[in-house]
Amino acid sequence: MVSESTHDVKSTGIRERLGEFCYSAGLLSPLQRVRSWWHKDLRILAYHRVMPLPDPDSYDFDMELISATPEGFREQMLLVKERYRPMRLSDVAAAIDAGHALPPDTVVITFDDGYDDNYHIAFPILQELGIPATFFVSTGHIDSGRPYAYDWLVHMILMTGAARLELPELGMDMPMPVGRAARRALATSVLDHMKEISALAQAGMIRRLEKEWHMPSDAAVPADCRPMTWDQLREMHAAGLEIGSHGVNHWMLSKLPLDELEREVRDSRDALLRELGPMPLLMSYPVGSNRAFDRQVIEVTRSAGFDVACSYISGTNPQPAANRYSLYRLAVERYIGKRWFAAMLTMPGLINHPTPAHLATSDEAPSCSH
Ligand SMILES: [Zn+2]
Structure with missing residues (x-):
């Protein structure tokens, strides 16, 4: 997760320009037809938040979580409906189980985390267009209504009156910058460094800052960072949308001791089944x-009964049966315009956008920072 200004502008610009060119030259439809003869790969789109773009100078939370505006998302879904075959993730799992090939141009729509704009904004658009989607939620946040910890950390760094940022857990100690943009960049750096420490140490560090800076995340939750409720998820589920697990506490599962890892996976499964009834486990x-x-993590997920699992590694899935517990996805970011989006879906190997975390940490595959 890196602010837009620090992206690898050169490679992003080339992708965008190539996408624009192919779109303007009318090449996308023929390219899609030709490509679908050779590539039967499964495309899975990954979204976080869909909401109007706020003014970064007055918005107190993480801008990087915004995947699309309502208008942009609607435009993207119209294109998916017209040119591709949107499919439920559980139907993908069933096809894998049955040994059936997926139809060409299959696209699955997914959302991570469980912000309430998914219900208020994305859900009506998906319903209107009849497009299935899967919403992966961190069940502990749905239970508690508390903001997601990484987003709250960004909020605290943007808003604190503390003069210094002291994070011995990460070996960081520095004066707190004054400007909003500098604080956003600092928050990005903190989030990147945090991925080096255990999930429980991350949680402990955030709790310590909440206490020291008097910014508890369980006080009145600002409207800008609210998770969905179980009632909202029930309504979406009843309307045919799929709800999956994104853990309980949104902890990095590989950074947990085995007993905690098993608890995160099983408790999130049990919460979904308790609140929503029997369903495919995603x-x-x-x-x-x-x-x-x-x-x-894969073994615990598989043995807990989950049918498939998505990563945040950028790419498509030529043989989803082979990586059904580490499916690649194509991240949608708020600065991906209509033409770029269309080109990304047509030529995902060439135009897909490496997630910002990938650009920040070249030694690992792309990741969702949230
Ligand atoms: Zn997430």
């Missing part, structure tokens, strides 16, 4: 980079 690993899940 997982998205929190953060999702190749450092956020490993063989042990």
Whole structure:
């Protein structure tokens, strides 16, 4: 997770320009037809928040979580409906189980975390267009209504009156910058460094800051960072949308001791079944980079009864049966315009956008910072 200004502008610019060119030249439809003869790969789109773009100078939370505006999302879904075959993730799992090939141009829509704009904004658009989607939620946040810890950490760094940022857990100690943009960049750096320490140490560090800075996340939760409620999820589920697990506490599963890992996976499963009834079990690993899940995480997920699991590693899935517990996804970011989006879906190997965390930490696969 890196602010837009620190992205790898050069490679992003080339992708965007190539996408624009192919779109303007009318090449996307023929390219899609030709490509679908050779590639039967499964495309899975990954979203976080869908909401109007706020003014970064007055918005107190993490801008990087915004995947699309309502208008942009509607435009993207119209394109998916017109040119691709949107499919439920559980139907993908059933096809894998049956040994059936997926139809060409299959696209699955997914959301991570469980912010309430998913209900208020994305859900009506999906319903209107009849497009299925899977919403991966961290069940502990749905239970408690508390904001997601990483987003709250960004909020605290943006808003604290503390003169210094002292994080011995990360070996960081520095004066707190004054400007909003500098604080956003600092928050990004903190989030990147945090991925080196255990999930429980991350949680402990955030709790300590809440206390020291008098900014408890269980006080009145600002409207800008609210998770969905179980009632909202029940309504979406009853309307045919799928709800999956994103853990209980949004902890990096590979950074937990085995007993805690098993608890996160099983308790999130039990919460979904308790609140929503029997359903196919679908997982998205929190953060999702190749450092956020490993063989042990996959084994615990599989043995807990989950049918498939999504990573946040960028790519498509030529043989989803082979990586059904580490499915690749294509991240949608708020600065991906209509033409770029269309080109990304047509030529995902060329135009997909490496997630910002990938650009920040070149030694690992892309990850969702949230
Ligand atoms: Zn997440």
